[in-house]
């Protein structure tokens with residue numbers, strides 16, 4: 001299996017507070033890897049290192065390396081290109097103050113696409129994949145900020161897909177979405193992994209179980225356990241705290 005991302009001896013700190021300690025993890029191409037663990041374990045901090053979202057925060061210090069296809073992303077010049085290759089869906093929706101149509105076609109337009117038919121295709125395709133098309137197809141020119149929280153969340157998924165990312169990072173994507181819509185998006189993610197790698201932070205154990213090929217359990221900035229779902233969710237954990245967490249005994 002090809003390694004898409006190699007995280008080596010990653011250390012993340014905010015000021016003097018170390019939140020990820022010497023973490024190493026290989027992520028394989030076309031897998032869905034789920035990351036679970038109680039709040040404040042460092043899940044979001046880890047995810048943000050994968051496309052250098054950390055650049056936007058002066059307080060954060062990242063040590064170690066993150067390789068994408070063998071290249072250290074922290075040594076690359078072009079972080080905009082990196083973020084096209086590694087898309088991110090944040091837990092709280094941030095619809096850009098533009099119309100629905102403009103939100104989804106923003107990245108392709110920035111990348112130089114001017115062809116209306118092509119942009120329309122991307123718009124419909126990405127909104128369908130994000131299970132939002134039916135709800136917005138008659139008002140593509142209204143402001144995204146007028147959508148409900150759950151709809152804005154799905155819009156951020158559509159926007160992330162519009163880049164054709166090689167890696168899609170999802171941070172608790174279903175937090176503001178109803179179960180029926182969540183299931184629709186989950187089935188899309190299942191399809192998408194045929195041509196991308198998905199790194200999914202979730203606080204829903206069953207979501208990790210349903211979607212992940214492998215699952216990593218994080219606690220206090222460390223990976224306690226990492227294994228194929230068929231093992232991890234069948235009692236084969238290395239650390240008893242993983243089993244307790246999966247069974248809902250803490251967290």
Ligand SMILES: Nc1ncnc2c1ncn2[C@@H]1O[C@H](COP(=O)(O)OP(=O)(O)O)[C@@H](O)[C@H]1O
Nearest residue numbers: 014019038039040041042043044045046057059
């Ligand atoms: N921007 C930030 N500035 C300072 N501390 C932060 C910041 N983001 C996260 N932290 C701290 O880092 C730790 C890990 O947080 P986070 O990565 O959000 O964990 P999780 O996603 O597992 O809840 C927490 O103690 C949190 O308070």
Ligand SMILES: [Mg+2]
Nearest residue numbers: 043044045171
């Ligand atoms: Mg988080």
